[in-house]
Amino acid sequence: MFKILFLIIILFIFITVYSFKKKIDGILDSIFPSKNRHRTNKGDLEELVQCDNCGVYVPKSQAVKKIRWKGEDLYFCSPKCKEEYKNKQ
Numbered sequence: 450m451f452k453i454l455f456l457i458i459i460l461f462i463f464i465t466v467y468s469f470k471k472k473i474d475g476i477l478d479s480i481f482p483s484k485n486r487h488r489t490n491k492g493d494l495e496e497l498v499q500c501d502n503c504g505v506y507v508p509k510s511q512a513v514k515k516i517r518w519k520g521e522d523l524y525f526c527s528p529k530c531k532e533e534y535k536n537k538q
């Protein structure tokens with residue numbers, strides 16, 4: 450019985466710490482905006498990825514589907530860039 454109670458308490462602590470960490474991250478980000486982050490329409494922070502062809506930064510969700518090249522993940526800003534990169538290889 451006590452075991453279950455203990456697990457519930459642990460779970461509760463995890464949730465509290467996690468939501469607290471998210472809050473701190475939000476505050477820190479408003480004070481020190483990170484270059485590699487991008488605020489989406491929903492207000493969420495999203496990682497930016499660099500186009501491997503032209504070097505432009507695009508939000509990960511808007512980047513052209515990555516392809517794997519020599520074990521590395523590649524991202525492109527547009528299908529055109531993806532084609533150009535392929536042709537350069």
Ligand SMILES: [Zn+2]
Binds near residue numbers: 501503526
């Ligand atoms: Zn590009």
